Amino acid sequence: MKKNILMVTFVAGCMLISSCASKKDLVNCQTENKELTGKYQDTKDRLAESNAQLAASNARVASLEEQLAESKRAYAALQGSLDKSLSNTSANNLNISKLVDQINESNQYIRHLVEVKTKSDSLNMVLTNNLTRSLSKEEMKEVDVQVLKGVVYISLADNMLYRSGSYEINDRAAETLSKIAKIIMDYKDYDVLVEGNTDNVPISRENIRNNWDLSCLRASSVVQYLQNHYGVDPKRLTAGGRGEYNPITNNNTELGKQRNRRTQIIITPKLDQFMELIEQAPEN
Template sequence: MKKVLILAACTGLLLTTSCVSKKKYAELEDKQEKTQDLLNTATVKLNDCLSEKSALTAQNSSLKSQVKSLEETSASLIKQIGDFTDLTKKGAENLEKSLESLKEKDLTIRKLQDAITRRDSVNLALVQSLKGAVGSMDDDDIEISVEKGVVYVNISDKLLFNSGSYQITSRAKEVLGKVAKVVNNKPDFEFLVEGHTDTVPISTNCVKDNWDLSVLRATAVVRTLQNEFGVEPARMTAGGRSEYVPISSNDNAEGRARNRRTRIVVLPKLDQFYTMIEEGLKDPAIN
């Protein structure tokens, strides 16, 4: 009986010991699982941190590279600004010089235009004077015009000469007297007296051809203006143009009559100056 009780006690003790160990084991196992979870979580976070560190390291390297590039760019821009400032100063100086040059050219153009205007005014006044002086003559026989700043007086052949002759007629002296009156009042003007013929050939003992006739008629007009009306000879030039500068057709009598003429070209002594003005206006530097 005693043995039975001892055996029962040992069995109970063993059962009690076995139950406690399983409970602790379960607790330990639970702690282990939690610890493992914590470890897994820590491992994940560690890996995330390592990845983030790697990314930040790469970003830091990139930012350093960008900072270096920006520093180089900044230095370059500073240099360019300095260069641009120098260029701007030079540009401002050049612009100022250009403006001064333009002002000078503008003043030159205005002076030239004023001179041309004065020339045109003088020519117009001369034309009006001539027209007033010869107003009683037939308009078809005397033509007064201005071309390119020059006054032209065309006097029909029939008013000055007989056919084929270079002797001045009495009526011609009336016409030339009126012309002389106007030009004597304009001492600054010079004259070119031109003889013109038609295409009908001429050949006599005194006249070889139309060249000869045109020159002889021009010298006859110049001689008359000098000897009978006191026009200073140094102001006059005589020239013959023969048949080669027609103003009408030589195919009919009316046209040939218009081509037979004496032309007085009135030239101011300032004609070279006016030519210089016109050429100056064509200068690309002025335009």
């Protein structure tokens, strides 16, 4: 009996000890499982991140490969252009040489134009000085002298030359015409055109039909005065009239009409006279 009790007690102890050991193992297993589960999730997250980085890297590689291909195409195009440029070097050098020659020719032409302009200005100054040297300040107020391309234009107001409403030369004109005649006589190779001009007011006088007649008669009076009083060769003289059809301003005002009523003496040097005057031109 006592033996049986001891046996039961021993078995119960063994079972108790076995039960305690199994519970501890279970706890250990659960803890280990939890750690492994955490490590698995962490590894899974890192794998996903690595896959994303790999995909981005693959995309960058593809982009770089495309850029490399584009660079190769650009290089090939540049190489082609360089080869073409090198092959055309001789032709380009020849073209540059021709361009330099053209520039030099242009520069020479420009210098020539400047010299001609300088001579022309000097010639105009000589002619102007010669034509105005004898005129007083009062006379210069009613005498307009211009030199254009070697041709001299002397414009005289009608009241300086003619009697009012007439084509007859007045006494006041004698002194001015004598000075102009002296210039004409000094330069015997000049041709002289005397040109009459009027305003647009119709004239009504016996033996004068219109402004054409008046302008021609006034020009004729000056030509004959230069011939008869100062001995100007009539072969050098031409008389002409332009009536009211060559105004220098409008006829809307009295001042405008007065300016249009004028006689122009146009003096044209011939070629040899031009050359003499050029030699006289002052140095700049």
